[in-house]
Amino acid sequence: MWPEVLSFGDAGFGDEILFLGAPLTFGVALASLLWGLLLGLLNASMALSRSRALNLIADVYTTIIRGIPEFLVVMIIFYGSGILLEEIARSVFDYQEEVPINKFIAGAFALGLIFGAYGGEVFRGAFLAVPKGQIEAGFACGMSKQQVFFRIRMPQMWRFALPGLGNLWMVLLKDTSLVSVIALDETLRWSKVAAERSQEPFTCFLYATAIYLVLTIVSDVFRQRLEKHVSRGVRTA
Amino acid sequence: MEYLIQYSDRFIDGTIITIQLLVTSSIIGLAIAVPMALARVSRNPLLAGGAYVYIYILRGTPLLVQLYLVYFGLGQFEAVRESVFWPILRDEYWCGMIGLTLNTSAYVAEILRGGIMGVPHGEVEAARAAGMSQALMYRRIILPKAFRIAWPAYGNEVILLLKGSALVSTITVLDLMGVTRTVFSRSYSLDLFLYAAILYFVMTFVLTRVFRMIERHLNRHLQDREQIEKRTAAQAA
Secondary structure (H helix, E strand, O other): OHHHHHHHOOOOOOOHHHHHHHHHHHHHHHHHHHHHHHHHHHHHHHHHOOOOHOOOOHHHHHHHHHHOOOOHHHHHHHHHHHHHHHOOOHHHOHHHHOOOHHHHHHHHOOOOOOOOHHHHHHHHHHHOOOOOOHHHHHOOOOOOOOHHHHHHHHHHHHHHHHHHHHHHHHHHHHHHHHHHHHOOOHHHHHHHHHHHOOOOOHEEEEEEEEHHHHHHHHHHHHHHHHHHHHHHOOOOO | OOHHHHHHHHHHHHHHHHHHHHHHHHHHHHHHHHHHHHHOOOOHHHHHHHHHHHHHHHHHHHHHHHHHHHHHHHHHHHHOOOOHHHHHHOOHHHHHHHHHHHHHHHHHHHHHHOOOOOOOOHHHHHHHOOOOOHHHHHHHHHHHHHHHHHHHHHHHHHHHEEEEEEHHHHHHHOOOHHHHHHHHHHHOOOOHHHHHHHHHHHHHHHHHHHHHHHHHHHHHHHHHHHHHHHHHHHHOO
C-alpha cells in the first residue's frame, strides 16, 4: 500500500521528490565533482611544486577545510557570498536592492571546495605512486617536462587516484543533503516539505533514505566497473 | 567581535554541548561498533548479513536524513508517542545524540572490521596453537591488535563525527553551530561563522594531537624495534 503523501500527482509529493529533488541532488553532486576535481588537481600540483609559497597555500587550504565542519563551510559560502556581492553591488554599482544568490552555484561551490581539499591529498598520493623509472624513461626518450607530465604521469595517475576519488564521491553525494538547509530544492528539501504538510514525516524521510541508498548503490557498482576498466592491462597476482 | 562578547555565555554553553555530544556518542557508538564488527566477520551468514545491511544503510545515507528520521520521523507512530521513551525521543538533544551514535557506530564497525582483517594470520595460528579458545583469542590477540591497526582511521572518524555534530543544529539543538546560527540570524554578522570555524578548528587540532599521542602510547612496544631498524638501515647505507 503506497502512502498518499508520496503519491504521484497533485495530492502527494512522490513525484516532486523523485523527479525534481533526486536529479537536483545528482546535479549538485556532479557540478561539485567537476569543480572539486579541478581544485584537487590544482591543490596537488601546488603541494608537489618546488615553490615553498605554493606548498604553503596548499597546506593551509587543506588544513583549514579539514578542520571545520562541512556544514559551516556551506553556511559561510552561502551567506558570505551574499553579503560580499551586496557590498560590491552597493559600492561599485550603487545598486541598493537585495542581490539574489544562486543556491545551486553557492552549494556546488562550497561542496567542491571541500572535495578539492580532500581530493588534493588523493591526487598527490597518486602522482607519487607513478613509478619513477617510467618518468626517467620518458626523459631518456627525450620528452620535455610537459610531455612527461601529460603523457606519462597524468594518464597513469588516475588508476591510483580512482579508489580514493570513489570514496570522496560517496561522501559528496551524501553531503549534498546539506544544501537543503540553504533551501535548494533537492531530495531532502522536498521530503521535508512533504513531511511538514503531512502527518507522516517518517514515511517521507524513509523515502528520501531509499533514494540516497539507490544513488549510493548505483555509484558503488559504477565505481567497481570503472576501477576494473582503468586497471585493464595491469597484471594482477 | 561585539556579538561574540555579548553572547559569550551562549558560545561557551554551545561548545560544551558539542563536546558532550562528541564524547557520549563516540563512546556509545564504539560500544555498538565492537559487537557489530564481530558480527560482520562472523561465519554465521545471518549475523554477518544483518551487520552488513546495518553498516551499509547507515554509511550509504546522509547523516542529516538520519537525524530527521529520528527527530521528526519517530513521532509519526502512536506506539512511540505513548511509550515511556517519548520524553527522550521528542527531545532534540537526545535525538541528536541517538542519530550521531548510530551513524558513527556503523563507520567505526567498518573500520574495526578492517583492523580485524589486518591481524596477521600467524598471530591467530599461534593463539590457536597455544590452545586459546575463540573468545580468549579475540580478547587477548585479535581485538587488541585490531584496535592498534584501526586507531589512526578511528581518530579520523572521531574528527568526522565532531564535524558532523554541527548538523544537530538543524534539529534545533543549541550546540556550537546552533548558537552561531541563532546569533547570526539576529545580527547578520558574518564574523560569527569565522569565530565558530576557529573554535571547531581548535577542537579538531587538539583531537588530532591527542589521538597521535595515544597512538604512540599504543605502539610503544614497537618503538625499540623501529629504532633498531632505523639504526641498521643507517649502518647499511
